[in-house]
Amino acid sequence: MGDLHFSDTVSGNIADRVLVVTIDNPPVNATSLSVRSGLMAALDYAAAEDAVRGIVITGAGKTFIGGADIKEFGKPPEAPLLPDVYLRIEQFGKPVVAAVNGAALGGGCELTLACHGRVAASAASFGLPEVKLGIVPGAGGTQRLPRLVGFVAAVEMIGTGRSLKASEALGIGLIDRIAAEALVADASALVDAMAGGELRRTGALVAKTISDADIDAAGAKILAKARGQAAPVEALRLVKAAMTLPFADGLAEERRTFLRLRDSQEAAALRHVFFAERAAGKVERLEKVTPRDIRCVGVVGTGLMGSGIAVSALNAGYQVIGVEQSEEGAAKGHERIAGLLDKAVQTGRLDAAGREERLRRLTVVSDLNALRDADLVIEAVFDDFDVKTDLFRHLDDVVRTDAILATNTSYLDPDAIATATCHPERVVGLHFFSPANIMRLVEVVNCARTESEVLVTAMTFAKRLGKLAIVCGVTEGFIGNRVFSAYRREAELMVEDGALPHEIDQAMEAYGFPMGLFAVYDMAGLEIAWARRKRQAAKRDPNARYVDIADRLCEAGRFGQKSGRGWYAYPDGKRTVDPDVTALVVTERTRKGIKPRSLTADEIMTRLLRAMADEGQTLLSEGIAIRASDIDLVMINGYGFPAHKGGPMFAAGIAA
Numbered sequence: 171m172g173d174l175h176f177s178d179t180v181s182g183n184i185a186d187r188v189l190v191v192t193i194d195n196p197p198v199n200a201t202s203l204s205v206r207s208g209l210m211a212a213l214d215y216a217a218a219e220d221a222v223r224g225i226v227i228t229g230a231g232k233t234f235i236g237g238a239d240i241k242e243f244g245k246p247p248e249a250p251l252l253p254d255v256y257l258r259i260e261q262f263g264k265p266v267v268a269a270v271n272g273a274a275l276g277g278g279c280e281l282t283l284a285c286h287g288r289v290a291a292s293a294a295s296f297g298l299p300e301v302k303l304g305i306v307p308g309a310g311g312t313q314r315l316p317r318l319v320g321f322v323a324a325v326e327m328i329g330t331g332r333s334l335k336a337s338e339a340l341g342i343g344l345i346d347r348i349a350a351e352a353l354v355a356d357a358s359a360l361v362d363a364m365a366g367g368e369l370r371r372t373g374a375l376v377a378k379t380i381s382d383a384d385i386d387a388a389g390a391k392i393l394a395k396a397r398g399q400a401a402p403v404e405a406l407r408l409v410k411a412a413m414t415l416p417f418a419d420g421l422a423e424e425r426r427t428f429l430r431l432r433d434s435q436e437a438a439a440l441r442h443v444f445f446a447e448r449a450a451g452k453v454e455r456l457e458k459v460t461p462r463d464i465r466c467v468g469v470v471g472t473g474l475m476g477s478g479i480a481v482s483a484l485n486a487g488y489q490v491i492g493v494e495q496s497e498e499g500a501a502k503g504h505e506r507i508a509g510l511l512d513k514a515v516q517t518g519r520l521d522a523a524g525r526e527e528r529l530r531r532l533t534v535v536s537d538l539n540a541l542r543d544a545d546l547v548i549e550a551v552f553d554d555f556d557v558k559t560d561l562f563r564h565l566d567d568v569v570r571t572d573a574i575l576a577t578n579t580s581y582l583d584p585d586a587i588a589t590a591t592c593h594p595e596r597v598v599g600l601h602f603f604s605p606a607n608i609m610r611l612v613e614v615v616n617c618a619r620t621e622s623e624v625l626v627t628a629m630t631f632a633k634r635l636g637k638l639a640i641v642c643g644v645t646e647g648f649i650g651n652r653v654f655s656a657y658r659r660e661a662e663l664m665v666e667d668g669a670l671p672h673e674i675d676q677a678m679e680a681y682g683f684p685m686g687l688f689a690v691y692d693m694a695g696l697e698i699a700w701a702r703r704k705r706q707a708a709k710r711d712p713n714a715r716y717v718d719i720a721d722r723l724c725e726a727g728r729f730g731q732k733s734g735r736g737w738y739a740y741p742d743g744k745r746t747v748d749p750d751v752t753a754l755v756v757t758e759r760t761r762k763g764i765k766p767r768s769l770t771a772d773e774i775m776t777r778l779l780r781a782m783a784d785e786g787q788t789l790l791s792e793g794i795a796i797r798a799s800d801i802d803l804v805m806i807n808g809y810g811f812p813a814h815k816g817g818p819m820f821a822a823g824i825a826a
């Protein structure tokens with residue numbers, strides 16, 4: 171803390187006639203009440219002290235300011251309000267420069283916009299992620315940013331919530347410079363340079379006008395992704411308003427919109443998701459367990475799933491050893507992994523040097539003994555019990571005693587796989603979703619005998635891959651596929667009861683799913699599930715209601731999109747409602763003596779959501795899921811449940 175105490179979280183010290191104000195409000199320097207009042211006190215002080223030529227504002231720790239305090243959102247706002255603090259900074263008679271040491275997000279980014287100058291450390295980043303919380307920036311961001319960087323860059327940032335690195339921020343004119351080394355000294359030098367001159371007040375700048383076509387093109391990109399969410403649409407409207415409304419009117423309109431959205435159900439849902447994600451990584455009773463060090467990761471099986479896992483591990487900086495059954499298989503596996511990296515280069519997510527560096531950390535061989543030094547081995551071989559247990563028995567002999575063995579099975583019992591080894595305590599499940607290098611979700615399966623340290627290491631590893639790791643107990647299909655099976659069953663029952671597949675899909679899409687269930691089936695192909703149903707037919711309860719329609723489709727050779735027909739027809743590749751499917755559905759209803767009744771979109775969603783939440787409750791009562799919000803995250807990140815609805819448990823009022 172500095173010598174001057176402005177509040178519990180804001181302090182200052184004077185160096186060369188510049189007041190350096192430091193915000194120290196862990197964990198992320200959010201602009202809570204004490205920060206706002208501390209900043210006001212610092213401004214009072216600087217205004218009164220003739221010896222002070224100007225102010226530098228910086229953050230303690232690795233974050234500059236992580237935004238407004240989201241925990242305060244449910245409470246009535248208390249003065250001084252953020253927009254008023256920032257307006258005062260902007261109108262201040264002496265120069266105020268932000269020395270941005272780390273992430274400047276939301277209200278943090280808005281603070282920098284209100285300053286007269288912005289200097290950033292090279293590790294700093296800038297973002298207005300409010301739309302991800304169902305709100306719009308509420309402290310001037312929508313009015314100041316377009317005045318500073320132009321409409322297109324502002325709409326892209328505010329409408330998507332994407333963060334920019336310091337170098338990108340410099341590129342669009344968001345900051346004045348990147349500090350070579352001493353950030354605060356550099357910012358103080360800028361204060362000196364500005365002192366006595368005309369200050370550049372962002373609110374007084376005029377946002378450059380651009381053509382309607384350019385406005386529409388930039389806006390269309392945002393609207394295409396909004397899928398029923400209010401915040402991106404409002405963000406676009408406000409940024410447009412910055413080009414026509416006087417600054418004060420724009421600010422007032424922004425504030426009204428911010429307050430209205432902040433109290434919306436959409437914002438409550440997205441706040442729930444935000445805190446759910448922070449809670450997900452925490453496993454009570456394991457918080458003090460230290461993870462093992464992982465450097466070298468083995469991936470057995472480099473098919474679709476294994477190659478995606480390998481790419482994820484390479485991206486996270488690990489040494490990766492892929493293993494295949496033959497030399498030829500190894501060569502193909504290497505090619506597949508390199509191909510995924512090539513795609514990343516083509517789409518600009520990776521540069522050529524990054525690709526080369528990753529490939530240097532990769533070997534793909536046909537000999538399991540190569541895994542001798544691996545710290546963690548993930549199997550991604552064919553989902554067959556004998557294949558997997560044989561492999562684990564072999565691995566048990568090959569790997570070090572402290573190495574961890576992870577199975578990526580989707581439906582087999584990982585406890586049974588673990589039992590096949592001499593050390594079941596080192597076996598854990600890592601259930602990735604396909605494509606594993608893209609999908610964020612990983613279910614970390616805590617098997618009956620998994621050691622705490624092994625579980626914590628698996629969680630830490632998944633997080634280092636940039637994944638959202640959710641702990642799950644052993645059950646067929648884990649959390650996601652259990653909930654999925656439950657609502658899939660409900661959907662099929664509804665088809666018999668009176669809703670047509672496309673009506674169910676339309677209801678789901680209107681609710682916010684990117685795609686309806688039956689369209690997803692067709693995309694994935696129907697034959698694997700058909701084979702499984704045939705295998706399980708003997709075990710089925712003959713008294714339980716069973717819907718045969720999917721079987722009838724498969725018997726008719728309708729295996730989904732790739733065979734040109736499934737739940738829909740695909741003339742010229744375009745998904746189309748097929749009268750043959752409707753006729754088949756009607757025949758099945760008649761055969762079973764069901765008198766159909768049409769269902770509204772609301773009724774359809776009510777039944778689907780209830781099926782999901784009921785299954786979620788069962789998972790909680792069985793101890794398979796630790797918390798309701800974990801179930802929400804699984805459905806949002808693995809199954810397309812719209813985040814702005816908060817997940818099935820939140821929607822049912824089960825997860826607060």
Ligand code: 3HC
Pocket residue numbers: 197198200233235236237238239240241252273275276277278280299300303306307308309311445448449
């Ligand atoms: N308010 C309150 N708490 C916050 C917070 C915020 N804005 N941002 C983070 N936290 C809390 C987290 O809940 C977590 O708490 P916990 O330890 O009790 O679980 C803790 O800070 C650490 O967060 P992370 O685990 O996410 O830490 P990281 O170091 O990985 O990431 C971060 C730091 C990049 C700042 C990340 O936390 C983040 O993205 N935060 C949210 C940013 C955001 O959305 N800001 C906009 C807020 S809305 C706003 O500013 C409105 C304005 O326009 C008026």
